[in-house]
Amino acid sequence: MQTTLKRRETMHRLCGKGLEIFNEKGYYNTSLDDILQELSLSKGAFYHHFKSKEDYFINIVQNLIVQKVYALLIEPLDTNENPIPVIVESLENALEPGKKNEMAYGFMLNDFLTEFNKRNEEISGYLKNIISVWEVNLVAVLKRGKVDGHIARHIDCEGAATYIIASYLGMRSLMTDSTNRQLKYQYIQQLKQYFKSISATQITA
Amino acid sequence: MQTTLKRRETMHRLCGKGLEIFNEKGYYNTSLDDILQELSLSKGAFYHHFKSKEDYFINIVQNLIVQKVYALLIEPLDTNENPIPVIVESLENALEPGKKNEMAYGFMLNDFLTEFNKRNEEISGYLKNIISVWEVNLVAVLKRGKVDGHIARHIDCEGAATYIIASYLGMRSLMTDSTNRQLKYQYIQQLKQYFKSISATQITA
DNA sequence: AAACAAACCGACTTATGGGTCGGTCAAATG
DNA sequence: CATTTGACCGACCCATAAGTCGGTTTGTTT
Helix, strand or coil: CHHHHHHHHHHHHHHHHHHHHHHHHCCCCCCHHHHHHHHCCCHHHHHHHCCCHHHHHHHHHHHHHHHHHHHHHHHHHCCCCCHHHHHHHHHHHHHCCCCCCCCCHHHHHHHHHHHHHCCCHHHHHHHHHHHHHHHHHHHHHHHHHHHCCCECCCCCHHHHHHHHHHHHHHHHHHCCCCCCHHHHHHHHHHHHHHHHHHECCCCCC | CHHHHHHHHHHHHHHHHHHHHHHHHCCCCCCHHHHHHHHCCCHHHHHHHCCCHHHHHHHHHHHHHHHHHHHHHHHHHCCCCCHHHHHHHHHHHHHCCCCCCCCCHHHHHHHHHHHHHCCCHHHHHHHHHHHHHHHHHHHHHHHHHHHCCCECCCCCHHHHHHHHHHHHHHHHHHCCCCCCHHHHHHHHHHHHHHHHHHECCCCCC
């Protein structure tokens, strides 16, 4: 059926452009007209597909953002290698603004989390959920690291995961300019330093 | 003159309550009427003292927030002791919601930084400036730590300061509920772990 | 081709919230 | 006591933006 395809395609275009602009300017600072104008669509078209701006954004979160976080931060953890370089690499990669003018997905989470934290509990919940899944996976991979002898026995994996996530999210507030290589480099260096301190092999300082 | 005193007092009340509510609900999600109603003041009174909402908030930043950040995060660094426990203690303290229903100042910075990042360059600038002063002081105290033999020689102090700040700011996104002792505990523990890795005395793992 | 439905249009409604302005009242000034 | 000035009042103005709705176009079905 062509009509169903048309529906999908328009919704897809709306979500893609929406994420792009929300990410750029923030959710509450972006009007639907801002997005609609970019796509040459009307209010009518929008409300034909989504029941509200909120519903629209939830759609974006549950599809695009979840998907991207999985791809960038969670799936890479699924190996049997030493988890430490794997985690470092995934974070490094997530902070990288996409190769061909893609978005810097590494930034989205902290921005949206903060924006919705005090304003919309439902959306806030979805976002926290993403973090929570990420955390669970980090904990799992760290624990496996213990078993495999890569991570020191006495380390609190839950605490370590929290700490890793916090430092990652916090980098966003410092990196106004997403292309700041200096800050990114510093972050990765210190992260490695931290990892050395929780690794099983003694430091050769 | 009594009138001048009256002026000061009203402005002071406005700024205090403003910070409280902005911190609770966010700047853009708080209307002037929200604040004015709490203080039983009118629009007229407000605009008699401040030329705009923006001007008002800049006032709050430059007075109240700057002052609090200095008191909580910067001044404590000014000792000759081993910087590591000093820094840890200051962060621990800053994450603590004030004893008698004061605000959790540790949270404000990340929230406001993110909120203004894409919306108001001027306010953004003032906030980043605060972070920058903090960073400078952290770097200084870390460097002194090297000289005094508390911190390992090979450590990049600028990078370490950045990393400390990032993890601190990022905790805010995780601690929705400012009284979450579990998360705070985890954070402090891992922070100490990190500090062990940059300290001059070898780890006794 | 007729009938129907889905996709889309855009003017309109409504609520919100920053900012204005003419005015009141009380304290300071002379 | 008369006048001025600073603090404050609150109705009003106006821009923005979410959401509505009656209508048009386009595609599908019979």
